[in-house]
Amino acid sequence: MLADTDTMHSDFGADLLQRYELMSRCAVAVAKAIEDEAGDYQVVVPTFGESVEDTHSMDARREAIRAITLLHFPQESESAPVPSGILCASEPSIDLIREYNAAKIAFKEAVLAIRNEESGDTTSIITREVGKGRRTPLLNQLLRNAKITSLDLKRCYTQIRILPSGVESLRWTWATRHARIKKVSVAEAEALLDALPADRQQAIETARDLLARCEPREILVRKTSHRNQLRANYTIRGEDGRQNYSCPISGIVIQPGTELPKFKWRDDPAESGNSRPKRGASVEEKPYIQILDLFRYANRK
16 A cells, blocks of 8 residues: 555656646746847836836846746845736747646646645645645655755746737736635644745744644634735727726736837835734734744633
């Protein structure tokens, strides 16, 4: 039975690595195609540089390419990817982007298959959230075996939005998203620790010591903060005149053709005067398990 389990896990690992390699190859192909179109196809990254010229520059194009092809967490010496922008692209490049999106879906399916293998009460909180980028213990093990532990699953899952043809104008906006509170048992907290990367071992051991001081039936509180959601309002001119649309945006969007639409960027309102929401009076002010952002009830018995 153990040998059968090892074989099955090996199959999961091989499939995961194969799909990652396909996704990675697609990313390289997209990067080359978009860079090669620099002379004829326009770009804008509204948050890049210090001037209007900077936002349309070759460096801005490289930042946009990095934003759509980065699959790993940035290293400490690297900046975070730009939040959004518009890349004009040819139909052959757009076909490559569609292939890249399909490879991302296939990779996510491989991850979800591993999640389904790890069903059970102690991992339930992880299996509910792995689609959002969390890792199960088995997934962590298989990523280590494949030497790709630095993968950012959320970025691997994110689809690159291709705008319809004929977009005349695009305006970015932000939708406010409020934080949620989740109750987490001690067993679920231990499972979350099991899913953390091995390079955080010291913090994990500290958290385990703190959890050992809790009553087995104690319930902790996990605050899940949601950043404001970036959206786009855009207009298309058709046979029946102009039509308005709205959609969520995750990063760079692709505009078919050579020319940019009219556009207007808006900074995230949370970045100016952002204040931490007050927690309920029954929850302690400081996190008890910092690595998991878990809090204890103030009036626990």
